[in-house]
Amino acid sequence: MTALLKLERFSVRYGRLLAVNDVSLEARAGEVTTVIGPNGAGKTSLVNAIMGLIPFQGSLAFPALPEASRSIEARIRARISLVPETRDLFGPMSVLDNLKLGAFALRREAGFDMASRVAEVFALFPRLAERRDQRADTLSGGERQMLALGRALMLGPSFLMLDEPSLGLAPMIVAEMFRIIQRLKDDGVSILLIEQNARAALRISDRAYVLENGAVHLAGKAAEIAADPRVIDAYLGGSMAHADDGRQRLSGRR
Incomplete structure (x- = not known):
C-alpha cells in the first residue's frame, strides 16, 4: 500500500509543554489508520499539526502528494480534509x-x-x-x-482526517457514524481516525497507534492491537472514563 502520510520524530510544543513527543506514524492509501488514547494524550494536537494549523518539529511528508506539505492551502488543493473535534460550523x-x-x-x-x-x-x-x-x-x-x-x-478528499467523530453523541448516533466511516472506507476513502471509542475504532481500522502522554506506546495492525492484553485491560474492558488503572499498567509495560 502507498503511504499517504509519514511522520518521523514528530513533536508539538505549547511553550514548555510537550504535547506530542517524538511520534513516528504512517497512514496508507485505502486504509483506516486509527489513533486511540485517553483525554490529554495529544491526539488533537497531532492531527491539527498534520493539517498545518499549529507548528511542529520533525518530519512530515505526504509521499503520494508531495506538494501538500507546503501549507494548509496546498493540503486543501491536494484534497486533504480535516473534520475537527469542535466541528467548526x-x-x-x-x-x-x-x-x-x-x-x-x-x-x-x-x-x-x-x-x-x-x-x-x-x-x-x-x-x-x-x-x-x-x-x-x-x-x-x-x-x-x-x-x-x-x-x-x-x-x-484523497485523505480524510477525523478528530473524535463520536464525541458527545448518543450511542445510536455513534453507531451510525461508524457505519458511515466503514462505508467511506469501502468506497476507497483513506482515513486517519482520532478516537477515544477504542472498541469501535479498532473494529473498522487496518492499523492502529496507542498514544499516551504525547508518545506512541503501541503500534501495529488494528486486529493485533485489539487483541493485546494491555489494550484490552486499559481500553476495551470497560469505559474510557474508568480505565485509568489499566492505562497506568500499559504505560508501565512499554
Missing part, C-alpha cells in the same frame, strides 16, 4: 451553504458540479437533506457532526 448559515463552503476550493475546477456533489452528501446523510435550509446552529449534536463530515466530503 458556520452557525448562522444554512446546512446547504455550509456544505457549499466545503467545496469552495474546487469552484474553478473544470467539470466540477456543485449540485451533484451536494446530492452525493445528501444521499449519504438524508437527515441533512431534510434540513437543507435550516441554520446550522439549530441542529442536534448528531446532525452537526453529520454536517461537519458532509462538508469535508464536499472536497472529494
Whole structure:
C-alpha cells in the first residue's frame, strides 16, 4: 500500500509543554489508520499539526502528494480534509451553504458540479437533506457532526482526517457514524481516525497507534492491537472514563 502520510520524530510544543513527543506514524492509501488514547494524550494536537494549523518539529511528508506539505492551502488543493473535534460550523448559515463552503476550493475546477456533489452528501446523510435550509446552529449534536463530515466530503478528499467523530453523541448516533466511516472506507476513502471509542475504532481500522502522554506506546495492525492484553485491560474492558488503572499498567509495560 502507498503511504499517504509519514511522520518521523514528530513533536508539538505549547511553550514548555510537550504535547506530542517524538511520534513516528504512517497512514496508507485505502486504509483506516486509527489513533486511540485517553483525554490529554495529544491526539488533537497531532492531527491539527498534520493539517498545518499549529507548528511542529520533525518530519512530515505526504509521499503520494508531495506538494501538500507546503501549507494548509496546498493540503486543501491536494484534497486533504480535516473534520475537527469542535466541528467548526458556520452557525448562522444554512446546512446547504455550509456544505457549499466545503467545496469552495474546487469552484474553478473544470467539470466540477456543485449540485451533484451536494446530492452525493445528501444521499449519504438524508437527515441533512431534510434540513437543507435550516441554520446550522439549530441542529442536534448528531446532525452537526453529520454536517461537519458532509462538508469535508464536499472536497472529494484523497485523505480524510477525523478528530473524535463520536464525541458527545448518543450511542445510536455513534453507531451510525461508524457505519458511515466503514462505508467511506469501502468506497476507497483513506482515513486517519482520532478516537477515544477504542472498541469501535479498532473494529473498522487496518492499523492502529496507542498514544499516551504525547508518545506512541503501541503500534501495529488494528486486529493485533485489539487483541493485546494491555489494550484490552486499559481500553476495551470497560469505559474510557474508568480505565485509568489499566492505562497506568500499559504505560508501565512499554
